[in-house]
Amino acid sequence: MTAEPPVPATGSTDGEPAQRRRRDAAETRQLLLDAARQRFARDGYAATTVRDIADDAGVNVALISRYFTSKEGLFEACLRAAGDELRRTTGQTPADRVPEAIARHIADLGAAGLSSQLSLLLRSSGDAGADEIRRAVLVRSSEQLAAARGWRPGEPGSEQLLLRAQMALAAGIGVAVLRSSIRLEPLSSATEQDLVGPLRDLVDALLPPS
Template sequence: MSAAQTRQRILDAARQAFARSGFEATSVRSVASAAGVDQALVHRYFGTKRELFLATLELPVDPARVLAPVLAAPRQHLAEAFLRTLLELWDSDAEPVILAAVRTLTSTPDGPSLVKGFVLDLALSHLRPVVDDPVGSAPTRLALVASQTAGLLVARKVLGIEPLASMPVEQVVALVAPTLQRYMTEPLP
């Protein structure tokens, strides 16, 4: 079996495992075993479990790296920093790859589960400690943030609904950041 074939077998096994069990409950060991290879080989080809998951999603960026500066923003500007970062990423060279990932993920049976794992475990998880006030409110806050963010991606980039689709980043931030700031840090009913 060629290296490319082995790599593909690992990716296929990983995609199935992440979709079936979610990010947290999936181990690199179980992926290696399902692919019939040694665990060390999985690490050599793909790095950490997080990197393996990103590889199955075929995404061009690591959310941890993208979100690091956001987490350094003052708490009252958290939503603004978060949203500006996302919008600039969607408008960047990464756009076609992101849109291709959205299309692939929504048209395969495993797609929704993989997207959910990505959104909750890889992207928004970095925000969790920052938005858990009062304690225990983070899951609701992050689900609401996910809903507005996913919808903005769909409206601006997938459906192309005007005037949102052609609006400058700063105007979208002015319109939508207050929503995200409320979801992240303000008192909720």
């Protein structure tokens, strides 16, 4: 079927869709990143141990230090990845499709069953570097959101609009956390379809379409 040499899966049955090459630094790095994003988003930074992450990824703990320098380096990498993802969404989305995009982000459990990456944005590591990255991501996202509704930097009376955009972002993040981390019902089992209506009402109320 494939040119890949037969590789014994970690467990007895091959659970992973793409069987991994046996020694591949890039893939191992990605496995760690995925496992860390999920853990950090769901449990928070301090509650997550590097051994948890390594076990989830099925690799050795020491590789975290090797590939990301430290636990905090790994966290910063996660933050950057989530930021890129979010920027891609808010950048490409036309103004009137923002609620759908947010709803998809919240409802989306990702390819690997990830908790929403939005949750990651309010997790804090206590590290100044990570805090700065997260703040930058949030500032940029809220500015993109506000700009789509007419906000221009420095324009008088425009601060209001930025504030409202940040509140919309906060709402999305709050919903994501109550869903994926707290698991509040019925919010937790609501589908993307269930969420998009209320979210549209919410976003439109905060940021009236021009």
